[in-house]
Amino acid sequence: MQALIEYFQGYIPLNAEETKLVESKITLRRIKRKQMILQEGFICKHYSFVVQGCFKMYAVDDKGNEHNLQFAAENDWIADLGSFHSQKQSKLFIEAIEPSVILQIEQQDLYFLYINIPKLDRIFKVIIENKFIELQNRVLQNISSTGQQRYLNFLEQYPKLALRLPNTQIASYLGITPEFLSKIRKELSMPQ
Amino acid sequence: MQALIEYFQGYIPLNAEETKLVESKITLRRIKRKQMILQEGFICKHYSFVVQGCFKMYAVDDKGNEHNLQFAAENDWIADLGSFHSQKQSKLFIEAIEPSVILQIEQQDLYFLYINIPKLDRIFKVIIENKFIELQNRVLQNISSTGQQRYLNFLEQYPKLALRLPNTQIASYLGITPEFLSKIRKELSMPQ
DNA sequence: AGTTACCCTTAAACTATGTTAAGGGTATTT
DNA sequence: AAATACCCTTAACATAGTTTAAGGGTAACT
Numbered sequence: 001m002q003a004l005i006e007y008f009q010g011y012i013p014l015n016a017e018e019t020k021l022v023e024s025k026i027t028l029r030r031i032k033r034k035q036m037i038l039q040e041g042f043i044c045k046h047y048s049f050v051v052q053g054c055f056k057m058y059a060v061d062d063k064g065n066e067h068n069l070q071f072a073a074e075n076d077w078i079a080d081l082g083s084f085h086s087q088k089q090s091k092l093f094i095e096a097i098e099p100s101v102i103l104q105i106e107q108q109d110l111y112f113l114y115i116n117i118p119k120l121d122r123i124f125k126v127i128i129e130n131k132f133i134e135l136q137n138r139v140l141q142n143i144s145s146t147g148q149q150r151y152l153n154f155l156e157q158y159p160k161l162a163l164r165l166p167n168t169q170i171a172s173y174l175g176i177t178p179e180f181l182s183k184i185r186k187e188l189s190m191p192q
Numbered sequence: 193m194q195a196l197i198e199y200f201q202g203y204i205p206l207n208a209e210e211t212k213l214v215e216s217k218i219t220l221r222r223i224k225r226k227q228m229i230l231q232e233g234f235i236c237k238h239y240s241f242v243v244q245g246c247f248k249m250y251a252v253d254d255k256g257n258e259h260n261l262q263f264a265a266e267n268d269w270i271a272d273l274g275s276f277h278s279q280k281q282s283k284l285f286i287e288a289i290e291p292s293v294i295l296q297i298e299q300q301d302l303y304f305l306y307i308n309i310p311k312l313d314r315i316f317k318v319i320i321e322n323k324f325i326e327l328q329n330r331v332l333q334n335i336s337s338t339g340q341q342r343y344l345n346f347l348e349q350y351p352k353l354a355l356r357l358p359n360t361q362i363a364s365y366l367g368i369t370p371e372f373l374s375k376i377r378k379e380l381s382m383p384q
Numbered sequence: 385a386g387t388t389a390c391c392c393t394t395a396a397a398c399t400a401t402g403t404t405a406a407g408g409g410t411a412t413t414t
Numbered sequence: 415a416a417a418t419a420c421c422c423t424t425a426a427c428a429t430a431g432t433t434t435a436a437g438g439g440t441a442a443c444t
Contacts, residue, residue: 033412059332061336065336067336068335069328069331069335081324082329085321114314118310121317122313122317125313125314125316125317128317128320128321129273129277129320131324132273132320132323132327133277135324135327135331136261136262137274139327139330140259142334142335143259143261143367144251144253144259148400166421168422175335176401177401178423179401179423179424179425180400182423183401185423186423186424339430358390358392360391360392368432369431369432370393371393371395371434372430372432374392375394375431378394
């Protein structure tokens with residue numbers, strides 16, 4: 001629980017009363033590997049903060065292939081924001097890649113906190129702005145670079161994550177097949 | 193100027209005093225076709241609201257090819273948020289595709305407004321959240337769909353924009369060459 | 385009104401990436 | 415300890431997308 005409070009303090013200090021209010025709306029959950037906290041067809045009820053572990057959020061296409069939209073490790077947030085805010089059925093899955101510990105807040109509780117702690121609007125605005133900037137860089141990569149360039153960029157941008165994830169998951173995130181990633185890795189490892 | 197106030201009202205009503213404060217920090221500019229309001233190597237000094245006209249934001253790669261990250265038409269915002277907030281040099285260009293009218297606000301003035309009108313934090317949080325959701329859908333398309341599917345999706349999602357833009361610009365946004373878009377369009381127009 | 389710049393299309397040759405199939409390795413589960 | 419599931423790689427073949435070059439059409443500038 002302390003992890004989240006410290007995380008918020010990194011943006012704007014919260015006083016004791018505000019801290020208490022936040023804590024009153026937060027639920028801690030332990031999630032097993034491969035357990036899902038969101039499945040297609042369900043409404044995304046929680047905004048989740050990862051204290052420990054790692055998650056992937058993905059869509060499944062008509063052929064049954066998964067496409068990773070996002071990973072989330074320690075001190076990162078994960079949710080299908082579209083479903084969370086509209087309360088409509090999600091088309092996404094969120095699944096633990098490792099045994100994990102998360103802090104969850106429900107939509108109504110978050111809205112309650114937004115009203116009672118205005119600085120949370122500011123904090124979440126900055127959080128989402130940073131995520132937006134990151135995502136825009138990813139789009140730029142996707143429309144302008146080859147698979148190899150995107151892979152190298154991923155290794156550079158998320159070196160720790162790259163060590164934790166199987167290559168199949170990285171390939172899915174990059175938008176290439178595991179076989180092609182294997183070919184890329186071979187080329188990169190060869191002299192010249 | 194009224195256009196922006198009405199736009200804000202669509203999120204949360206502003207009172208007379210707040211309206212006046214916002215207006216005091218806004219500058220109206222008329223932009224000619226092909227005129228740039230941001231160039232690579234410069235700091236993005238303004239958050240711009242499009243009253244009339246249309247813009248593209250793009251990066252130029254080492255081969256000199258442009259890659260469109262975003263379009264912005266009436267009632268949309270455009271800025272390189274990364275550069276705007278960090279005050280670091282941008283790698284992007286923002287250029288008018290049509291003769292345009294925009295309302296601009298400088299970074300320091302926006303921060304001033306955030307402090308004096310807390311509900312602006314809320315409004316811009318919601319704006320950027322919606323843009324994030326949109327962008328996430330685009331990433332999903334990019335990593336999971338063919339050029340043809342992305343083109344059809346673009347036509348569906350931005351039908352009005354598609355009519356205003358030359359196909360070269362759409363191709364650049366989709367991450368394909370104009371020649372390939374031409375081939376796609378031919379296939380789509382052919383019986384079967 | 386003429387000229388320039390830009391836009392759209394076509395096609396052939398080429399490159400990047402996907403598909404299918406197979407085998408061996410390693411971690412997880414029973 | 416065996417069995418299962420998953421992961422990584424390789425290779426032959428198929429498809430998606432690019433490059434280059436060219437021609438004609440239309441909108442913009444002088």
